Amino acid sequence: MAADKAIHDYDVVIVGAGISGINFAYRIQEQCPNLSYCILEGRHEIGGTWSLFKYPGIRSDSDLYTFGFSWRPWEEQSSIADGSRIINYMKESAAMYGIDKKIDYNHYVDHANYSSTSKKWSIDVTANGNEQKKYRCKFFLLCTGYYDYHEPLKSPIPGIENFKGTVAHPQFWDTEMDYDNKNVVIVGSGATAITLLPNLTPRANHVTILQRSPSYVLSQPKEDKLEKLIRACTWWSKPLEHKLIRWKWLLVPFLVSQFSYKFPLRARKIVSDVIQKQLPPSVSRDPHFNPSYNPFEQRVCFCPDGDFYQALREGKGSIETGVVDTVTADTIKLVNGKELHPDIIVTATGLKLRFAGGISVSVDGENYNFADKFIWKGQMLEDLPNAAFVVGYVDASWTLGADATAQLICRMMNQMRKENVVEVIPRRTEEEKKYMTEEPLLKLQSTYVKKGKSALPKAGNSGQWRARSFYYKDIMMAWFGDIKTGTEWNKMLV
Incomplete structure (x- = not known):
């Protein structure tokens, strides 16, 4: 006992x-x-x-x-x-x-x-x-x-052990890391990479996303017109306001995803057109924003108020699509012959x-x-x-x-x-x-x-x-x- x-x-x-x-x-x-x-x-x-x-x-x-x-x-x-x-x-x-x-x-x-x-x-x-x-x-x-x-997902990056700069993984980010006026390359194309780019650019010299394959990235307003209308019409009842806004967020994404599953080519065209309008002339949609899959076959990335595209338009951020050939002490060499010269490499390659x-x-x-x-x-x-x-x-x-x-x-x-x-x-x-x-x-x-x-x-x-x-x-x-x-x-x- x-x-x-x-x-x-x-x-x-x-x-x-x-x-x-x-x-x-x-x-x-x-x-x-x-x-x-x-x-x-x-x-x-x-x-x-x-x-x-x-x-x-x-x-x-x-x-x-x-x-x-x-x-x-x-x-x-x-x-x-x-x-x-x-x-x-x-x-x-x-x-x-x-x-x-x-x-x-x-x-x-x-x-x-x-x-x-x-x-x-x-x-x-x-x-x-x-x-x-x-x-x-x-x-x-x-x-x-x-x-x-x-333990994070360890994706093989040829020669990464040769790099003399800083290698960081988002899962174990050093909050004391100095990236002021540094050139940063983020390896990856998922939600983490899309989040990091606009949040590093204010302090970094330049931030580049290096992706093997592209993702869909859509802007999402922090507050849209329908939410503003709901708040204006329900000023007398906070519970009703909360309920209607929640149901809006339950219904609209469901309808969008179901439309994408049933009409994938049409959804692809709509999403591609939306992305094209946000890109600066210096960034082409193909290949950087032309995924091999249709919307919602993989998770779609969202950026609040288009901050990701704003960083691209300002020239502080850029994107490269290609396969890493090797990493040297101070260079990332791509199979297509291009070279990147980062001070910091961020391996945003997913979760284990x-x-x-x-x-x-x-x-x-x-x-x-x-x-x-x-x-x-x-x-x-x-x-x-x-x-x-x-x-x-x-x-x-x-x-x-x-x-x-x-x-x-x-x-x-x-x-x-x-x-x-x-x-x-x-x-x-x-x-x-x-x-x-x-x-x-x-x-x-x-x-x-x-x-x-x-x-x-x-x-x-x-x-x-x-x-x-x-x-x-x-x-x-x-x-x-x-x-x-x-x-x-x-x-x-x-």
């Missing part, structure tokens, strides 16, 4: 105090008030991605009206926000509902084992770097994101995918390999009892997917209590195991997704094993849909 006193017992343990973990905690308090819970956070503060990344200009690449919580509206008159404002919003939201009192910081989860005898999870934690702790719970929630916090934060998981002592398993409804894992994970969308805010998961799992836990069920396990039928075709969890063709595919579980092509589709469908499923097909519901044997 003395040993049991050292075990921290809860109904639910959430891993991760980022946007997903905070949202899950709120939904548990709201919909399952009878359940006890805690959040284990490996870092020193709330925030997840927004606590880790410190590079200049770090900001949301989704609108805050849907990236923010539905239960605590984003009140600023700007759809895009920088990292510090997002962290403050998350901290204020957590404090408002007492969620911050449920977080154990600097608690890194090493291993979690499910016992089919006790129907509970046993979780081994390293606290504050050296203290070993044990937690126990009935339901285990992984809100750990999808990438490795400790990592599922469940690298936690080692087992069932009855036997190792559980995530990559071998299929997902159930995009939120539970095949053969893994009483556990859920959060993954968002590639064409909408991450938080929307997180909230759909939270509401479905809360509904499931309430139903378990009503039916005296102690264990829910997703299972494929023998027929599904025989005929189901594998599909990717993240429907993106980005290099970092392709490289990290082996680290992620799989989606199927049928039934409850399909990947996420879109928010409206998923939230309806969470509220009213079937939560039993494809799962075993087991009661405690007396």
Whole structure:
């Protein structure tokens, strides 16, 4: 009995105090008030991605009206926000509902084992770097994101080890780094590169994006005309204003992405024309802004109020499309014969995918390999009892997917209590195991997704094993849909 006193017992343990973990905690308090819970956070503060990344200009690449919580509206008159404002919003939201009192910081989860005898999870934690702790719970929630916090993606750049200047990676940015009046080359073409260029140009001498292949970059006003109209017409009711603006951001991006999927060539033409109008005469759309794929086949990059294009027009920023031949002590030589002469190279080449934060998981002592398993409804894992994970969308805010998961799992836990069920396990039928075709969890063709595919579980092509589709469908499923097909519901044997 003395040993049991050292075990921290809860109904639910959430891993991760980022946007997903905070949202899950709120939904548990709201919909399952009878359940006890805690959040284990490996870092020193709330925030997840927004606590880790410190590079200049770090900001949301989704609108805050849907990236923010539905239960605590984003009140600023700007759809895009920088990292510090997002962290403050998350901290204020957590404090408002007492969620911050449920977080154990600097608690890194090493291993979690499910016992089919006790129907509970046993979780081994390293606290504050050296203290070993044990937690126990009935339901285990992984809100750990999808990438490795400790190691960035290492994309091969021939000869990079020869470079005598500074090499920086956005994931571990040195906030003391001096780039005043320096020539900076950013290797990469994703959202991070698009963010960095206009935020480095005010101090740097010149900033160049070097991309192997181009991306779509669209300007997004911090406040558009429709939002201004909604605010003018709802001056008498802040709640109505918040609701209408949120629904605008739910509906418009959905319609745009669906149009792009159904009419890809037409969407490509429209987007290309929009980009062309923003480019200075010195920058050609082809090849620099003429991707080989159609809009939304990979994630579209957005820049607030066109700051990226403004930097190009001012001449402080530029873009090169080509393949690196080699890097020397002070030069990047391209296969096409061009040379760049940077003082600083920023390797914005993507993230290293990592599922469940690298936690080692087992069932009855036997190792559980995530990559071998299929997902159930995009939120539970095949053969893994009483556990859920959060993954968002590639064409909408991450938080929307997180909230759909939270509401479905809360509904499931309430139903378990009503039916005296102690264990829910997703299972494929023998027929599904025989005929189901594998599909990717993240429907993106980005290099970092392709490289990290082996680290992620799989989606199927049928039934409850399909990947996420879109928010409206998923939230309806969470509220009213079937939560039993494809799962075993087991009661405690007396």
